[in-house]
Amino acid sequence: MRVFEILLVVFNILLLGWILFAKNKTQRGLFTLFGISAIIMLVHGVIEGMRWPMIPAYVLTAVALLLFVIRSKSKSDKAKGQSTRKRSTVKLIFVTLLTVIYSAVVVALPLMLPVFTFEKPRGPYKIGTVTYDWKDNSREEVLTPDPNDKRELMVQVWYPADAQAKGKVGVYHSDIKVFAEGYSKVFHVPKMLFTSIGYVKTHAIENAEISNAEATYPVLLFSHGLTGNKMQNTYQVEQLVSHGYIVVGIDHTYSSTASVFPDGRVAPLIQEENKSIADLDHANEQWVGDAKFVLNQVERLAANDPDQRFTGRMDMNHVGMFGHSFGGATSVQMLMTDSRIKAGLNMDGILYGQRRIPEEGLSKPFLMMSADSTVEYIHTSTDGPIDMKKEVLPRFDNITKGGNYWMILNKIRHGSFTDFVLFTPVFQLMQGSDIREIHDLISDYSQDFFDHYLKKKPFRLLEQKIGEHPDFTILHDQI
Template sequence: MRFFEIVVIVFNLLLIGWILVAKKKPVPWLLIGFGVSTILILIHGVIEGWRWQMIPAYVMTVVPLVAVAGRLLFKSEQSAERVVTKASRVKRIALITLAVIYSSVAVALPLILPVFTFEEPTGPYKIGTVTYDWKDQARDETFTPDPGDKRELMVQIWYPADAQAEGETELYFSNPDVFVEGYSKLLNMPKLLFTTFAYVKTHAIENAAISNREPSYPVLIFSHGFSGHKNQNTFQIEHLVSHGYIVVGIDHTYSSTASVFADGRVANFVPQDTESIAYLDKANEGWVADAKFVLDQVEKLANNDPDRRFTGRMDMSNVGMFGHSFGGATSAQMLMSDSRIKAAINMDGILYGKQRIPAEGMKKPFMMMSADDSIEVKNTADTVSVQIIEETLPRYKHVAVGGNYWMKIKDMKHMGFSDLYLFSPIYEKLERVDARKAHRLINDYTQDFFDHYLKQQPFKLLEQNMGEHPAFELEKG
């Protein structure tokens, strides 16, 4: 919960407890309690924003007024403090029981559906961000009926910002209503459950000055999973940027939760045949084309940025790529097909795409991160998933060949590689995943991998932690 949410709830709980337990409740004190509670709620609303999950806590504010009204019904202090009968004792116990139940709901709702936060980045840099709307005039858009429609992509770039950078940090979603609708449809759950997205903040400052601490910074391309979005791995992106990387996130239009273009147009997710391996192999070619086009545009920025932010500041001789799920598969394909990509990480992505990993390995630095749950064939009613795993597992045969790495994370699920489980602790409980612990592990090893291959720094973790560990198994070919 946010700070003032906690203050409001704690104060109102103490106030109700006092009203129920205290024998004497002077009217002036009841009115003061009401006034303080009202002021706290107003401060909370102005600074943090009101939300429906806090309604039970807000309602507690009127309890002192109800108590005052009850006092006024009595004609005298003696009648108000009359001898307690058996019936009145039962009534009192019932009121206390109802108050406890109601208070439990008031506390549970904002805890179950919190305005989640991202952990403070551990690196020395602050984080700047800027967003672009890029159109590839060389490619037709195949998801729309308009024959003249060209492929258009929303791209967000995060970069190391000056230590003195100041400004309002960006919201997780600049258009929360669009993504509330998108998540509701994709997960088949009520919109109300996702309204907290409107309040979630990141650590990024829009248009902040780029840091002069280093002359240039390695560039990483990020590709999301099917129905994901360009900032679905904010936990990881912010960590990498704080340690001196420029990260470029792509929204793969019509395959993302939603893409909101610069002029306000919205391209929502288009359902696709995710049960066909042949279809997904072909679809991946489009994602690879997206990544290549974005990399072309990034090169232009590095050479001559109209805003003078990135000119000469992007180290285009050290470019890597990472992605989750289908975006992870895209990263592997880019490593094999685009000479500009020097190193890549695939986070739990089935190895879809045109090319297969050769028997001699990638011959370029590569790391596969897998959830143990994703590479096990288990007894389940989902026969399609079992079939896909069985048919694609042979594609992993040469993953670690040639000195590359395969990390298998234990007690992990597919979506644990994204921000999703931060949305509610219920997700973590149901999936039995400690999301923040998993994120720290992912961040540490992602940074170690790219630090070595793109910054030429010695390994601190990968080479030192081969084999079996309580949280993971690490293999090197």
């Protein structure tokens, strides 16, 4: 809950308690307290913005007024006899019970559907961001029936910003109605449960000046998971950017939660029915094509940005890629097929794609991060359209070959790698661990990996933590 939300809820609950239990209540005192409540609600609405989970809190003042009237009437009737006094006592108990239940709802709703915040980035850089709409006229859009459609992608770039940068701070989602609809499809719950996300802000300043602290910055591509979106790992992206990286996030159109184009067009989520591992391998080729196209566009920006922001500022000799789930699989495929990608990170992605990791391992630096629950699922699942143990498990045989790393995080789930678990405490309880600590762990080891291979810095964590630990295990084959 936000500051004025907490203040409003606490004040009104105390107000109800005063009405129910305090003696010698005056009409003047009542109006004074109601006035304070109204002022708090007004300030909350102006500064923070009103949202539907707070509706019970908004009407609490009216409920308190009603209870005061009932209480006053009961007090005036107490001389009517013993039976009347008994009825008045029962009424008071009943009203008190209803008030307690109502107050619990007032507190629970905004807590269960919070306006969550991202941790302040720990690096020395502020964060700037800019968004692009890029169309690949060489590729048809295979997910729409129109044969004239070309593949069009929304891409967001985060970059180290000037220390004096000021401006509008970007929101997490620019069109919450569209994304609430998409999340409703993904999680199979009413879209109204996601509207509070529209108030979430990031730390990125829109169109900020790029920092001159370094001549150039390494570039990282980010690919989301199926049904995810380019914003889904903001906690991780912001930490990386604050430590001197330019991150390029790709929305894989029609496979993302939603894509909103500058002219207002919306590409909704199309949930394809991939019946076999061959279907998923084939579908991944489109994502690889997206990544290659975006990297081509980034090279053009680095050479000649029309806005002059990135011209000569992107270190295209040190490019990495990371992704979650299907985007993690895409990162592995790009690592194997695109010479421009120097290092790759796969976060809990099944190794879908047309190419297998060779027996000698990848010839480039690679870090695999997995949830222990996912590893167990791959080892044991034989039901469903894909026999994981038979068809998928062998693809993991050579992950660490050639000196690479496999980090298995304990007591977490597939979604733990994303922001989605911040949406509600219900999701966080399902993880079984402190999600903020998990996110810090993922961000720290991601940065350590890329710092070593793209910035040539000594390892701080990865190499020193090989083996089993309470929160994770790192597997590593020496070259």
